[in-house]
Amino acid sequence: xxxxxxxxxxxxxxxxxxxxxxxxxxxxxxxxxxxxxxxxxxxxxxxxxxxxxxxxxxxxxxxxxxxxxxxxxxxxxxxxxxxxxxxxxxxxxxxxxxxxxxxxxxxxxxxxxxxxxxxxxxxxxxxxxxxxxxxxxxxxxxxxxxxxxxxxxxxxxxxxxxxxxxxxxxxxxxxxxxxxxxxxxxxxxxxxxxxxxxxxxxxxxxxxxxxxxxxxxxxxxxxxxxxxxxxxxxxxxxxxxxxxxxxxxxxxxxxxxxxxxxxxxxxxxxxxxxxxxxxxxxxxxxxxxxxxxxxxx
Amino acid sequence: xxxxxxxxxxxxxxxxxxxxxxxxxxxxxxxxxxxxxxxxxxxxxxxxxxxxxxxxxxxxxxxxxxxxxxxxxxxxxxxxxxxxxxxxxxxxxxxxxxxxxxxxxxxxxxxxxxxxxxxxxxxxxxxxxxxxxxxxxxxxxxxxxxxxxxxxxxxxxxxxxxxxxxxxxxxxxxxxxxxxxxxxxxxxxxxxxxxxxxxxxxxxxxxxxxxxxxxxxxxxxxxxxxxxxxxxxxxxxxxxxxxxxxxxxxxxxxxxxxxxxxxxxxxxxxxxxxxxxxxxxxxxxxxxxxxxxxxxxxxxxxxxxxxxxxxxxxxxxxxxxxxxxxxxxxxxxxxxxxxxxxxxxxxxxxxxxxxxxxxxxxxxxxxxxxxxxxxxxxxxxxxxxxxxxxxxxxxxxxxxxxxxxxxxxxxxxxxxxxxxxxxxxxxxxxxxxxxxxxxxxxxxxxxxxxxxxxxxxxxxxxxxxxxxxxxxxxxxxxxxxxxxxxxxxxxxxxxxxxxxxxxxxxxxxxxxxxxxxxxxxxxxxxxxx
Numbered sequence: 001x002x003x004x005x006x007x008x009x010x011x012x013x014x015x016x017x018x019x020x021x022x023x024x025x026x027x028x029x030x031x032x033x034x035x036x037x038x039x040x041x042x043x044x045x046x047x048x049x050x051x052x053x054x055x056x057x058x059x060x061x062x063x064x065x066x067x068x069x070x071x072x073x074x075x076x077x078x079x080x081x082x083x084x085x086x087x088x089x090x091x092x093x094x095x096x097x098x099x100x101x102x103x104x105x106x107x108x109x110x111x112x113x114x115x116x117x118x119x120x121x122x123x124x125x126x127x128x129x130x131x132x133x134x135x136x137x138x139x140x141x142x143x144x145x146x147x148x149x150x151x152x153x154x155x156x157x158x159x160x161x162x163x164x165x166x167x168x169x170x171x172x173x174x175x176x177x178x179x180x181x182x183x184x185x186x187x188x189x190x191x192x193x194x195x196x197x198x199x200x201x202x203x204x205x206x207x208x209x210x211x212x213x214x215x216x217x218x219x220x221x222x223x224x225x226x227x228x229x230x231x232x233x234x235x236x237x238x239x240x241x242x243x244x245x246x247x248x249x250x251x252x253x254x255x256x257x258x259x260x261x262x263x264x265x266x267x268x269x270x271x272x273x274x275x276x277x278x279x280x281x282x283x284x285x286x287x288x289x290x291x292x293x294x295x296x297x
Numbered sequence: 298x299x300x301x302x303x304x305x306x307x308x309x310x311x312x313x314x315x316x317x318x319x320x321x322x323x324x325x326x327x328x329x330x331x332x333x334x335x336x337x338x339x340x341x342x343x344x345x346x347x348x349x350x351x352x353x354x355x356x357x358x359x360x361x362x363x364x365x366x367x368x369x370x371x372x373x374x375x376x377x378x379x380x381x382x383x384x385x386x387x388x389x390x391x392x393x394x395x396x397x398x399x400x401x402x403x404x405x406x407x408x409x410x411x412x413x414x415x416x417x418x419x420x421x422x423x424x425x426x427x428x429x430x431x432x433x434x435x436x437x438x439x440x441x442x443x444x445x446x447x448x449x450x451x452x453x454x455x456x457x458x459x460x461x462x463x464x465x466x467x468x469x470x471x472x473x474x475x476x477x478x479x480x481x482x483x484x485x486x487x488x489x490x491x492x493x494x495x496x497x498x499x500x501x502x503x504x505x506x507x508x509x510x511x512x513x514x515x516x517x518x519x520x521x522x523x524x525x526x527x528x529x530x531x532x533x534x535x536x537x538x539x540x541x542x543x544x545x546x547x548x549x550x551x552x553x554x555x556x557x558x559x560x561x562x563x564x565x566x567x568x569x570x571x572x573x574x575x576x577x578x579x580x581x582x583x584x585x586x587x588x589x590x591x592x593x594x595x596x597x598x599x600x601x602x603x604x605x606x607x608x609x610x611x612x613x614x615x616x617x618x619x620x621x622x623x624x625x626x627x628x629x630x631x632x633x634x635x636x637x638x639x640x641x642x643x644x645x646x647x648x649x650x651x652x653x654x655x656x657x658x659x660x661x662x663x664x665x666x667x668x669x670x671x672x673x674x675x676x677x678x679x680x681x682x683x684x685x686x687x688x689x690x691x692x693x694x695x696x697x698x699x700x701x702x703x704x705x706x707x708x709x710x711x712x713x714x715x716x717x718x719x720x721x722x723x724x725x726x727x728x729x730x731x732x733x734x735x736x737x738x739x740x741x742x743x744x745x746x747x748x749x750x751x752x753x754x755x756x757x758x759x760x761x762x763x764x765x766x767x768x769x770x771x772x773x774x775x776x777x778x779x780x781x782x783x784x785x786x787x788x789x790x791x792x793x794x795x796x797x798x799x800x801x802x803x804x805x806x807x808x809x810x811x812x813x814x815x816x817x818x819x820x821x822x823x824x825x826x
Contacts, residue, residue: 014563050413053556071417080413086406088308089826102304103414128826152413 001064003028003150003181004049008058011044018044020205021058026183026198028149031176033196034185035284041205042185043083046154050080062150079104079148081156083185085135089128093121093138100142112145118167133159144171150181157191169195193280201287208287216283221253223276224261229269237264301416302424309398309428317432319757320390324383324436324461325443327768331379332447334771335371345369359504360607360642363521364512372449372526376457383461384520385497387436391465392489394432395472398425399548400485403476403558418553422473426545429469437462457525463537467516468493470544477551480564487592494596498603505607516540578673579686586660590694593653594701597646601702604642605709608635608717635715639706640792643725646702647787648763650695650733655755657691658740662751666826674823681815684741688811691737699729721791728790731803732783736762738810745818 004026011019019041026032036042047053049060051067051074059066067074087096093116101107116123119137127135136159143151157168172182172195186192192199193213200210209216221241226232232250235242237260244251248271254261258275265273278286339345349368359365363381367373399422402408411421437458444454471492472485479485496515503511503518512518519536523529551561574584661684664670674680703726707719740755747754765774766784779785783803788796 014566047409047557052409052412052558054554071412072415072420075413075415078413080410082406082409082413084406086410088407099304099308100410100414103301103411103416105301105415 001028002026002061003030003063004032004061004183005064006045006049006058006060009045009048009055009060010057011041011048011053012056018205019048022207024200024207024210026181028181029176029179030198031172031182031184031196033192033199034183034202035187035189035192035199035280036185036202037187037288040202042202043154044205045202046080046152046183046185049152050075050078076105077149079143079146079151081136081139081143081151081153083154083158085132085139085159087127087135087138090126092124092126093130094123096127096138097123097142097145101146104146104148106147107142107145108147109145111147112141115141115144115171118171119164131159133161133164136160137164140168140171144175147178148180150183151175152183154185155187156184157186157188165191189280189284199280201284203287209283213280216280217277221255221278221282221286222258223251223278224254224258225249225251225272225274225276226265226270227272229271233264233268235261235264237261301414302420302427305411305416305421305424306427306431309425310431313394313397313428313432315753316390316393317435320386321435321439323386323760323764325439325446327383327764328375328379328440328443328457329447330768330772331375332371332444332449334768334773335374335378337773338771342369360501360604363500363517364504364509366521366524367527370526372453372457375444375449376460376525376527380457380461380525381517381521383440384464384517385493387462388464388468388493388496388517390436391429391433391468392472392475392486392493394429395425395469396476396482396485396489398429399473399552400476400479400482404482406558408557412557418557419549422549422552426469426473429465433462433465433469436465453526453529456523456529456531459534460520460523460525463523463534464516464520465537466541467537467544470541470548473548474544474551476560477548477555478561480560480562483589484560484562487588490592498599501603577686578678578683579690582660582664582687583690586657586690586694589656593694593698597649597698597702598705601646601706602709604639605706605711605715605722606713608638608642608706608710609713609715634792635710636717636721637792639710639717639722639725640789642706643702643729644784644787644789646699646726647729647732647784648759650698650702650729651736651759651763652756653698654691654695654733654737655740655752655759657687657694657737658744658755659752661687662744662748665748665823668825671823681819684745684815684818688737688741688814692734695733695737696727696730699726699733702726702729717791724795725790728787728795728800731800731807732787734807735783735803735810738807738814741814742810742817745814745816745821748821748824 002025004024006022006024009019009022009024010017022041022045024045034042034045044053048055049062049067051069051071054068059068061067062074063077065074088099091099097107097112119141121134121137121141125134127138130138136156140156143153157165160168169191172184175182176195182195184192184196196213198210198212199216201208223243227249229248231248232245235250235252239256240252240254240261242250242252252261254275339348345368349365362378365373365377368377402411408421412418416424440458440461441454444457445451449457468489472489475485475488475492479488496517499511499515500517500521503509503515504521512521516537519533522533523531555561574580574587670683673683700723703722703724704719706725707717707722710717710722711719736755736759739758740751743751743754762782762784766779766782769779769782786796786799786803788794788799
């Protein structure tokens, strides 16, 4: 059974189409990175999955259960970290944990204590006295301590310092080792690159690309840099786009096979040749190239 | 799943425990004070008969307390004098509790976390209702204890206490429905208060005109028809229960279908830029308060006009000298002439405008708690200038409210040919200001020194002073204790002359408190929610 499945899931707020016919499948045990700029529909997707907002069309399922129709059953195996750490200002962190554990139904208190230690939280402090980053840590600890089968994380590392970012990544990897599924909505590319098995890229409410990092890279252009003994030749090859030409060097982007380029270079005096796979950033930017790619919330 | 609902209900109850406690104390205090006061003031049947004679048909007094059904017994008197007022308080409590549980939590984004847990929308709705129900039981118990402690029969007391809280289901329903319709807390409260004001206005019309049947059209009228201690009609309890159930049913149906965090009424999220009133922090604050200021002006103006119209129906002929002495003991000394009646009525405007000043302190505090103030003060904006600007807006708005109430009361009275002059009633309006500004100054000082408690202190001080002025004399408090309430030192224009020295003292204290507030606010940390 899939952890997350959507069929033509769409949401319209008045004039704005926030999510346009999303078809998504996330398998159990997978860490899925959900990428998109601000306002591209990431939070809307999570709200629809949780049944907090009502789909305008289509359906979403968590472990086969439509959360709009049966939220309690659907949430039984799910933990959620909201995009903004709005908590109860008059409760301390410890009280918040107790309350959220009640709401979720179960929690692993030993693991929670471990996480409190790892995230360096002072649980006796009231939430109103905490900084945004610390409130975010409260949310994260509460969510991970449930050991839920599926973690829905909406920009979870916003507000975290670099040390805490490391702690967060470690916690996600632990969850993955235990076979938990993680749905990670983010616009921090390095985080997604480090953690995720598969990535979906959202643009103006549409899923424009999806696959493993290797698959995405394959589709993207590689960067090839060639240094020559003399002046670089003029290259007119299909799939090869020269970005920069120096006194004795060339940098080009190659889409598809590098074979034709290698063949062409064989007739020249090549001193050095490096090739680099596209980073996630380049893939991401590729999808947004030349358009603002944003919709308003 | 059951434990989840219990957890949410307990959280909701804990959230409003202080407010519920304050209301409970108020309910117990007011009922007990009325019982004691009546026994003391009218010990013999002859006293009571005279009192009935004076009040049996006095429309102007009915305006505030409703229709009396039996003024010869302690119970009947308390049911009339306290029951009518407390049911309005109970309605307000129900409204605030429902909006707090069902809309404020959503506005704050917390409802999303709750609903991501093992609880459905229906379950969360039920949990909120359970918490509010528990609060209503606390209020019932407090009223009951207030009555029984003063040795009224237990069964009748239980019924009167029930009558007082019986309006709660209706206004919880109103609040729940408004929370579904409105896109945010403020609009939900405005819708709900509008419904409460309409219910009160209907009761006023029903109680003071020949249209008595209209009483069946307003929830506040149903409470009167329950007739505690005066031939009870428990069947009438079905009305608020059924009305409450219908409203809650509709609210639940909407709650089950709606997107969390949004209302059924569209929020206007797109707008052409309107750059008026963005020139300074004070102007921007005025822009934010504009809607509520207009609502205050309309509500107080309408009420003043109605009072003016009714004032002329008061006739001195109905009151003997002896009765007038009785009235004096009740704290409604001179309601025997139009001028006297208007003077007494303006006591309530003094209260209303003082409460308005408290709402301005609350608005300033919210601006700080929600951290907009942090953004403002990071700019080249001085803190003292900011606070002074907010206080200036409050003073200006309070003056506008006071003078418009005076003018409209005069217009109402003049339309009936009542012998009161415009100058007198403008004076009555202006006479609201020293007291209101005193509470504004004290509220500002609380804001500057104990920000988190300041909203409660401002409203609490005002309410306490007013309740003490109304009920202190009834329980026979010594005059130095009565004198603690600013309301005790007001000349009720046009009935009694303006008390210049008292007004001057209040203004001096107000100015001193405001200056101290400016000084103290310049020295303290900004404090979040």
